[in-house]
Amino acid sequence: MKSLNLLILVTLFLSCNSNKKKSVQHKKEDKIVHAIDFPGDIKSELPHLTSNHNSLMLSWVTRITDSTTQFNYSSLINQKWGTPKTIITGTNWFVNWADYPSITANNGTLLSHFLKKSSEDTFAYDIKLNLLSEDASDWQTELPLHTDGTKTEHGFVTVLPLKENSFFVTWLDGRDMAMDHEGEHMNHNGNMTIRAAEVSQDGVISNQILLDGKTCSCCQTTAAITSQGPIVLYRDRTDEEIRDIAITRYTNGTWTEPQFIHNDGWQINGCPVNGPKVDAIDNTVAVAWFTAAHSTPLVKLVFSENGGAEFSEPIIISDAAVLGRVDIELIDHEQAIVSWMETEDNTTYLKAMKVNKSGVKSMPISISALNDSRKTGFPQMQYKGDNMYFAWTSIANDIPTIKTVFVPLDQF
Template structure:
């Protein structure tokens, strides 16, 4: 009798535990459904750093850097198929690369070709590196070896590249060029006897660099550049630097065959004597241009978004995205000509998160979506976001006690 009672009690407990597990499992599923973010497994993510997302030619691409044994480093990329990353393709492997948390290698795809770049140290013991680039086919065949994009042969800084598909099968490339800073102090402060310029050129499918132009003779020394293609032509945006150390975001546009003079997209009037290492991001659909950026003018750190409906010739009033302990490191993608999604990093107490939010041209904002918990350290780098096939894709570095892990995830645009 006692044994029967004990057995019944045990059975009741087991049923109760099973029921509880079913309820908890259902709750977890509901949480995932509500959150909408779907993890995309990334093999060997513990060795990968500096992710970059881009899409074109009906494909989504992810590029990254692997640090191998010793001083050897390699650049790889993969494309997404049926919700998973395909076997990576190695673009190049080398030594003495300049590997930096904010100045990351990237690729651009256009008409069956892949343009890629990395940074190569040119002198030891100081900030001196150049841009190495190459054009390959989408199946991995390279047009020769990597070669310098900048042709000045000075032991100065060259980097913060942006690259987009241009005309026919060519690419437009813009970069920061420090050739005029040779012999000057590269402390990322003021001008110190030399200025950082912004240059742009066209790279053909065969790898030739043509039509190189100086877009600006004086810019901020270490903020990312960004470029987009509008119906009126290409635009390049970056953080400027005046003689008075006002570092606002400016735009140059190519009208016909001529680049316009730099003009601010909005006068933040941010006075800062050192580079904040926090560049803008832009996106274009037809003649709608959206630009997201970070500023701390008036001691008020904030992330802002601005729209233009004429390819960057004029801009609407800026839209405040957040001014609550923001770190910046923004990205932006356009859903269509009236809606954008902005991502940014923001702290909350002792924690830091990657957030994203949908915003339309009239300033109407959707709910803030928490994408991931992050570290505020440099190891996190600059999270990436890209719209592709009705989904928003994210890539970021997760920092933990044993190192870092590259993670990717997707979320339906309709969940915003």
């Protein structure tokens, strides 16, 4: 009986000690995570952050009514969001928790995108581009990116500044999944594909190309510009239903054959809706992703020093109860900051950690507690100056609004 009592006391002591440590840690995080008031209305969701490290913009959508949606953006000025500006308001949009609109800037020209339904079918929608030239006062709206005309899925877009006044765009494209009038696939493969193109400052589409003819159907794409050219990463799909992360690189005037960045061997008969994220400085590349291969959920990170031609062995960021939904930012050639979602003591958190390419990791910071449902969407992370900025959809009484915070880089 004495031994049992002693065991109970030790267990209680360790539990209390652990809770005290967590309480101290959360109090510390309260002092380093600084909130920024969101300038938009309630019923706002799907934030997207973009930065060239000199300026920072936030875009989002607001539900005006059950059928009307508005696409807005704001710029950060002196640690405050400026007055929101509206890009376009419309109906018949496809608004999805995982496939969010975006905005990107290049030398004063702004390019944004959203998804619009192309038929009454649930998963039939097109990518629409909006363009605002530096000297223009009004947006050109609903410009086409693709012209295949199929009533299929087109989405999961990534847009990056490319040349002085153009943009690189990559997206998932379901045109090969189109049915004929008898319900048969017009293309016998019937697969989701990933494609890319260049968009000029005038909205002209060029250099369209098929990157991979069979991919996972609803995981986010990601891309970066290295010293050699663009690289694109995405969740691939083999005939054996292996859905690991693949890369294709534009080098010496051509795109390389897609290859896995690491052989996780995740065999899954459905899309996990959990894409990778990449960042690059010159030819230094860092990639974060989620996998649940062998029924073990993990967030992983790899580095490359040659533009993505070869990668290091993966660094395990977290093997706790991770949900994934990752983001990554290189802060120099040696270090990256990774964010992800995981559940701890029945509470889900957005966490972030600094990682050196040698494998040295900082203590993770809990940015915020989050709702773990799909309504939270995919948290965003970007850095500007000496701070890392975060944005996500917060749910209160089933009503969404957007939260934004920043953490000084020296606190990681």
